[in-house]
Amino acid sequence: MENEYLNGYHRMNTSDYGYWLPKGASTFAPEIDTTLYLVHILMVIMFVVWGIFFIMFLVQFRSGNEKKVVHSGYPKVIVPISMIAFVVIFDMYMLFGHDIPFWNHLKKDFPDAEKSTVVRIVAQQFAWNVHYPGQDGKFGRSRPELVDEKINPIGLDFDDPYAKDDITTVGQLRIPVEKPVIIHLTSKDVIHSFSLPVMRVKQDVIPGMSIPIWFEPTRTGNWQIACAQLCGNSHYNMKGIFKVQNQEDFAAWMAIQEAELPQDDEEVW
């Protein structure tokens, strides 16, 4: 059983993982982590402060501890009210100071497509098909009728001139480091969820829609693409290889892929 899972996967960056958050590797990982830390600090403060009152009261007012029952609740109403006010203010700080502006940055400030790696990913039960636009920087058209699971999983239309130089891989996403990436996510069948824990990236992949996301890797490494949404029997096994490489390695790999492309006069289908 064990081997079946390990085969073919490179366990190199295991030092990135532990009991807490995986080590971040994208430009906005620190900001997401900040919001996570902030809210956990608030949670711990609340739990401890309420907990102290709770335990204190339980000990102090246990029955048999001969004391007259007092009626009007805690004598200083201001105590619970100020506790709640503290929470409200902290909440507002998190919302307006961090979460709302950051979400806007994430959804609105897309990098310039010219200066980024642009990739298209077509999810299916149970694989990630990665589609690079090739030299011309334009994705070829794809059509559902042309899909052939063995040779053309995304149904690329080779009559389209843009499609000629397109490169596709199954379950292998490679990108260069320190350059923004734009990924257009779509699905052939059901809803999947594209998840890269170290990049703090997660996006549902919905059939019938093409959803763009972006991030910028800050260091190289070998990780995995995970599927986070239940998508059928092998949901648990819908992994992909995710490599962030330096520019040269990436270019070298790209060159090999391009060399393997069928030539114009070759009859492939």
Next chain:
Amino acid sequence: MEIPFTVSERPDTGLTNPKFGIWLFLASEVMLFGSLFSSYIILRTGSLDWPVQSDELNITIGAVNTAILIASSLTMVLSWTALKEKQFKRFKLFIGLTILFAVLFLVLKIWLEYIPKIHHGHILSTNTFFAMYYLMTGLHALHILGGVVVMIFFWGPGSKMWQTNPDQFVNRIEVVGLYWHFVDLVWIFLFPTLYLL
């Protein structure tokens, strides 16, 4: 111990139990049809090739059916007021008319709309518009059917209660009336949404 306020009104709320119950039921129905209309809007605005609805449906029959339902609402009110004035015969007449209108509505709907459409091959799997059309009008037709069954009961065997417990009988007819007006109202929204817009 009997359950209080089944027939008389509770002074501080001014309602009998069944009347309050039917209002709550209608609130839930509002949410039901509300969700349905919202789904319709979402599907229609998200669609690239929504057909021109008025070409697909028969506006005349829709309009006639609208008139029939409005008339049935009227006869429903008349049957209730007849009971209030203790004119049992007139009540029977008007509730009978209401039933008649309702059945007429269903007949028109099924024989002149559903069956010809199905013959033309326009079914749920044709496109989302027809799926939505059948779902919305079908659910509404089911409500009409339910109303018809209940009204036939109060027209026939159920009307014996007039002898034994007239107050409760009047209340029951009022409750049926509230339901009936709601079902008519739904159609008043359905008709323009599906046939005209």
Next chain:
Amino acid sequence: MTNAEYSRQSFWRQYIFSVDHKVIGLQYGLTALSFLLLGFMLMVLMRWQLAFPGEVIPWLTFVVIFILLGLAIVFLAGKKRPYLALNSLIFFGIAALIWYFTTGEERLPGGIMLPEFYNQLGTMHGTIMVFLGVVPLAVGAFGNYILPLQIGAPDMAFPRMNMVSYWVYFIGGVLMIISFFLPGGAAQSGWTSYSPLADINTGQTMWLVAMLFVIISSLLGAINFIVTTVQLRVEGMTWFRLPFFVWTQLITAFLLLLAFPSLQIGAIMQLLDRVAGSSFFIPAGIIQGGKVLEYSGGGNPLLWQHLFWFLAHPEVYVLILPAIGIITEVVTNNTRKPLWGYPAMVYSLFFIGFMSFLVYAHHMFITGMGTAVTTWFQTTTLIISIPSIIFLAVIVFTLWGGSIRFTTPMLFALAWVPMFGIGGLTGLPLGLAPPDIHLHDTYYVIGHFHYIVAPGSIIAFFAGIYYWFPKICGKKLNDNLGKVHFWGTIIGMNLTFAPMLVQGMAGVSRRLYDGGLGYDHAQPVLFLNEWMTWGAWIIGIFQIFFILNIVLTLRKKSRSEENPWDATTLEWATTSPPIAHGNFITEPFVYHGPYEYNVSVNGQNVPYLPQHKKMDIED
């Protein structure tokens, strides 16, 4: 109908198709507890697979345990109490079900679980726990039995409709179980049943049909509860003299009434997609196995999620509000002082009820929602957590100045406070969109809501059962067994659910058949899977004390006092158990608020002043 006439009714009228809210309440209670047990059993099978992926499941051990439990009950019930022995059927039934599971090549070939069966178990665990276990227990059982008594009503407003809602629920439950036996097995698309997966997966049709029954049952029940509370309050029972439990049931009923219709529509649409070929939730050009599926397309998968979560978020408050009601009753009774901040509680309740319709899309942050929508839903989510904080503040500060008795129900109630605290607090990072990117669909979410529903709701129901058992059966459950049950359950639950938060932080996805074995990022926290499985076993083993406690107590001859907890609310104004028809011998009249403990009357301290006793309280 007099009481004597009532007891001359046929067996069927008295016990099976009864219209008495107390009998119906018990029917709901027993059915719901059985479903909880079943849901638990499904989950133990899953947890075994998660801890030891791909290994043979010791299903024979499970079967033997359940047969032994059943036999123990038969034996303990004895000849004189054959009706108790009937309950052993539940255990034999579950044993038979597990036996059946092992006999299918499509489920457990050679005792090794298949992924599709894992998904069935997960889906059915969630569905059964939420819709057939906790809600019927909270509303159907506790609400039905206690609410009319607490407001001094002779019965529910529509007794026959009450019976119908139980039986419709029962049919829904039976259909849900039957779905395991159909070709292709039970539903396997998660309890959330996201389209298009649910549109094309096997097993979903029966799930939808069963859900429609459950929905109709809930709608009928909700109408009944609201009318009863508003119309049948006895004289003198003004709004602000209602026990807080009644308030929670009232708001819960409104949530059920107004939220369920959206799932009703959703379920009908998904059913049509499956059986009539429509494509409400299916976009054009879906490809499976290399072939374009024959759907007209034009549907929207996200529409299902909107319809589902518009119900399911209010639904989660349906799981917790009655629990808060029970906790409030038990805590005030055992602190021996009035509830501090009763109006604040009531207003918070209204607020939570209203707001719960406005936050639902916080389950959908990752679907690619726009910025404005996201801003709205994060803000409302943080706002809705404020009333929960007020509830906890009120309960904690009510303890101040009291004279706290640590009875068994009180222990459960007290443990509920920090446990719900953890569950609720872990909702905050999920409620903010950026942290939710990392946490969405990981075990952190599973940990979040299990802390609320298991050591939250279920613990509250235990508190309620221990508290009201003397009312229902006239006998008090054994305190020592109760305390063993308490500690075992609390320890087991924390052992099970705390590691989930750790795994979630590390990024382990939920609904993984192999528990994360194949993912790099899961490796450091993989060993926790075993801990959690043992935790679940500990929970299970300590439930045996609970079941034994019930059987042994019912066997006991001696009865407890009529009002063993010295409580003030109206359910204790009648005999225990209450008379069969009409509840009260003479209709009570209410003079005071619900929690008048240790008040002074004529210069003297009265330890507890029941609502129906006429006395003038001094300040």
